[in-house]
Amino acid sequence: MTDSLAELSLLDLLLVYGLLLSTVALVRWQRIGQERDLLWSSVRMMVQLLLVGYLLQAVFALAEPAAVLLILLLMAVFAVHLVGGRVRQKMPRFYAIVGAAMFTGCGGATFFLCTLVIGLTPWYDPRYLIPLCGMVIGNSMTGASLAAERLGAEMVERRLEIETSLCLGATARQASAEVLRSAFRAALIPSINAMAAMGIVFLPGMMTGQILAGAEPLLAVRYQIAIMCVITTSVAVTSYLILLLGYRSYFTRAQQLRSDF
Amino acid sequence: MNPACGEGLRFENIHQRRRAVDGSVVEILRGVELEVAAASLTVIVGPSGGGKSTLVRLVNRLEDPACGRILLAGDDIARIDPLQLRRRVGVQLQTPFMYAGTVLENLQRPFVFRREPAPAADDTGLLRLLELCRLSSELLPRQARSLSVGQQQRVGLVRALLGAPTVLALDEPTSALDRPTADQLGQTLQTICRRHGISILLLTHDLLLAQRVADRAAFLHQGRILETAAGADFFNRPRCAELQDFLAAPADPGEVDRDG
Numbered sequence: 001m002t003d004s005l006a007e008l009s010l011l012d013l014l015l016v017y018g019l020l021l022s023t024v025a026l027v028r029w030q031r032i033g034q035e036r037d038l039l040w041s042s043v044r045m046m047v048q049l050l051l052v053g054y055l056l057q058a059v060f061a062l063a064e065p066a067a068v069l070l071i072l073l074l075m076a077v078f079a080v081h082l083v084g085g086r087v088r089q090k091m092p093r094f095y096a097i098v099g100a101a102m103f104t105g106c107g108g109a110t111f112f113l114c115t116l117v118i119g120l121t122p123w124y125d126p127r128y129l130i131p132l133c134g135m136v137i138g139n140s141m142t143g144a145s146l147a148a149e150r151l152g153a154e155m156v157e158r159r160l161e162i163e164t165s166l167c168l169g170a171t172a173r174q175a176s177a178e179v180l181r182s183a184f185r186a187a188l189i190p191s192i193n194a195m196a197a198m199g200i201v202f203l204p205g206m207m208t209g210q211i212l213a214g215a216e217p218l219l220a221v222r223y224q225i226a227i228m229c230v231i232t233t234s235v236a237v238t239s240y241l242i243l244l245l246g247y248r249s250y251f252t253r254a255q256q257l258r259s260d261f
Numbered sequence: 262m263n264p265a266c267g268e269g270l271r272f273e274n275i276h277q278r279r280r281a282v283d284g285s286v287v288e289i290l291r292g293v294e295l296e297v298a299a300a301s302l303t304v305i306v307g308p309s310g311g312g313k314s315t316l317v318r319l320v321n322r323l324e325d326p327a328c329g330r331i332l333l334a335g336d337d338i339a340r341i342d343p344l345q346l347r348r349r350v351g352v353q354l355q356t357p358f359m360y361a362g363t364v365l366e367n368l369q370r371p372f373v374f375r376r377e378p379a380p381a382a383d384d385t386g387l388l389r390l391l392e393l394c395r396l397s398s399e400l401l402p403r404q405a406r407s408l409s410v411g412q413q414q415r416v417g418l419v420r421a422l423l424g425a426p427t428v429l430a431l432d433e434p435t436s437a438l439d440r441p442t443a444d445q446l447g448q449t450l451q452t453i454c455r456r457h458g459i460s461i462l463l464l465t466h467d468l469l470l471a472q473r474v475a476d477r478a479a480f481l482h483q484g485r486i487l488e489t490a491a492g493a494d495f496f497n498r499p500r501c502a503e504l505q506d507f508l509a510a511p512a513d514p515g516e517v518d519r520d521g
Contacts, residue, residue, distance in 0.1 A: 163323055164358040168371040169347050169424065254322055255343045260280070 005213050017042075056130065065124040072133050076102055079141040086145040089152025092249040097242055098144055105238030106136045113230045132227065135206065139231045140238040143187040147239035148246065150183035155250045155257075162257050172251035180243045187239035191232045198228065267300030267460040268334040268349065268427040270320065275329035277315050289315045290326070291484035297428075297477075299334075300458040302451060304471040304492075307481035308507065313464040314355060316481070317432040320462065321350040333428065348375070351426035355433045357417040359405035364416055367405045371424050380423065390419045394449055410437040415446070422453065429453070430462040435470055443467060447474045468508065472496045480504045 020042055028035045059067050080099050084090070091097065110133045114120050120128055155162070158179055165175035198204055206227060210220035250258055275293040278286050289312045297303045307313060318324050319331060322343045331338045338346055360367050365382050372379035380387040382401050391398055394415045400408065405416060414434055421429060431450075435443035447470045454461045454476075464481075465471055471478060475492035480503070488501050499505045 160354070160356055160358045161360075164354060165370075165374065166323060166343075167321060167347060167352045167354065168374055168420065169344060170374040171344065174374050254325065256322065256324055259324070 017046075056126070059126050059130070063122075063126070065122070068124045068126045068129055071126075071130055072137075075134055075137050076106065079137050079144075083141055083145045083148065087148045087152065089149065089156070091148070091152060091246045094148070097245045097249075098148065101238045101241035101245065102137070102140055102144060104241055105234045105236075106133065106140050108237065109230045109234035110136050112233075113226060117226065131206075132230075135227060136231055136234045139191065140234045142190055143235035143239045144242055146190075147183050147187035147242045150186040151179065151243055151246050154179040154182055155247075159257065166255055166257065170255075172248065172255050172257075175255075175257075176247045176250070180247060183243055184236075184239055188232075188236060191235045195228055195232065198224070204228075267454075267458045269299040269332075269460060270297040270428060270462065271295070271332040272316075273330050273332065275316075275319065275331065276327045277312070277319065277324070278327050279315075289484055293329070293481070293484070293486050295479055295486050295489065297460055297462050299460050300454065301476040302454045302461045302463065302474055304463045304465065304475035304478045305481050305486075306464075306466060306468060306471050306478060306507070309466065311481045312484045313466075313481055314432050317352060317354070317430045317462075317464055320428070320430045321347045321352045323352070348424055349426055350428045350430065351421035351424060353414075353417050353421050353429075353431045353434060355436065357410065357413040359408070359413050359416065362405060363402050364405045364408070365401040367416060368401075368420050368423060371420060375424075387419075387423065390422050393452060394419050394422075395445055411439075411442050414438070415449075418446075418449075422459075426459065428460045428462065430464070432464050433466070434463070435465060435467050440469075443470055444473065446470075450474055468496075480507065482507070 020038070024035045024038050027033070027038065055071075059071060076099075080095060080102055083098050083102075084095060087094070110129070114129055114132060115123055118128065155176070161178065162175045166172075194204075204224050207217075207220045207224040210223060211217055215223075252258060272293050272295040275290050276288065277290040279289050281287045293312075293316065295303075295305075305313060305316065315324075319326055320338075322338060325339065333341065333346070333349065341349075360370055368387065369379035382398070388398055391400075396412065396415050396419065400412070400416075405413065408416065414437060418431075418434065434450075435446055438446060450461055450463065451474050453459050463471070463474070472492070475495065477489065478492050478495035479489040480487045480495075480499075480501070482503050488495070488499065488504050490498075490500075495504075496508065499508055
């Protein structure tokens with residue numbers, strides 16, 4: 001199949017936006033509210049996407065590895081920042097730990113897929129690297145928030161269990177085994193659910209996009225399987241590293257559970 | 262359990278602070294001085310909020326004091342590796358915690374932590390301890406969390422004793438028990454102390470229990486030990502006014518305090 005995407009002109013876009021505006025008008029006429037939020041978020045979406053579009057266009061044209069890496073770095077920094085916003089109970093050295101874990105998990109997984117498996121030429125081909133790495137970072141971000149959030153909450157909730165274990169001769173690691181298990185499970189649930197439901201409950205976005213762009217469904221499916229394996233690995237590695245580096249900060253060197261977090 | 266292996270404990274000028282909910286710093290212990298003789302049963306009584314639970318947590322280094330030192334058989338425990346220390350000093354916290362699983366699995370848990378072979382259900386040492394703590398061996402396959410709090414407390418005691426500690430510190434072990442069961446536990450503790458030579462530090466506001474079992478008793482009031490005496494003297498001839506008041510009308514005897 002070689003048909004490329006059908007052209008969508010600015011006029012077409014205005015037409016579609018008109019559809020949304022008529023929805024807003026309908027909502028206003030029926031007085032069920034939400035017209036402000038609808039309008040505001042649709043404007044935000046438009047501005048943000050157009051900006052990203054121009055940015056990507058420029059980066060693609062530039063074909064400069066430094067520019068691509070800068071974009072990836074910015075995405076990662078934003079992701080770490082967002083994780084920080086979502087997690088209320090932050091462990092000590094939170095940003096260093098989350099940053100290191102995201103860098104290792106996402107970087108490793110993306111490198112594996114793009115360089116070792118697909119074998120991009122040039123290695124920084126932005127058309128592949130930016131969207132694939134973006135998906136990996138986005139999913140790992142969710143996993144990282146869930147892991148860090150659960151870790152902090154469980155350390156508080158399971159205080160009696162942890163201290164009982166310490167009394168019975170457990171090391172800090174042994175005493176927090178249940179905490180780590182439960183936090184890791186929470187971090188992986190979205191990926192596990194997504195994989196299990198994929199193809200039946202919903203058609204994943206990347207695959208749909210490739211099919212729309214003219215790719216053969218079977219090739220699109222292969223890409224989807226590959227990206228899901230890589231995403232899940234990245235989520236698992238990122239969350240595991242956060243838990244492994246993070247649990248220690250709740251304990252002193254003398255195998256004591258801190259009380260000041 | 263090795264017989265006659267008790268070690269003495271000595272608290273020297275122990276201070277401990279804690280940050281209260283409102284952010285202010287509260288001094289919980291204010292210069293505690295106390296001697297627990299080897300293979301004796303020492304009871305600390307005092308009103309809730311006097312620092313009893315904190316004292317227990319210091320003995321096996323669940324936390325370290327802000328200042329002062331605790332000596333175990335003459336050695337400063339701050340210099341003992343906490344994992345080694347916790348095998349010599351058994352501690353039972355006020356609320357018994359049971360792991361999901363059977364009673365037997367709960368009793369085996371410390372051995373799992375220490376990577377040692379765990380006793381089986383027919384282990385003679387284990388059965389003897391169960392009997393000592395008045396628990397039927399039929400409970401072993403039961404789910405630990407389905408037991409009554411009183412039974413859980415005794416499972417916790419067996420679990421602490423299985424590691425053959427030389428010192429045992431217990432925080433309010435009878436708070437959930439009725440009178441006869443509490444008295445039975447008191448007898449059990451006396452047997453553990455006399456027959457097995459384990460030094461016991463018992464913190465309680467159960468004055469009847471304290472009076473029955475104490476070799477020596479100490480009064481912990483607002484973070485200080487105000488009086489120490491042999492059991493009979495302590496209860497029959499209290500010297501300081503605070504202890505006289507406390508013995509006459511112990512404040513909130515039924516209240517269970519978490520961090521007092």
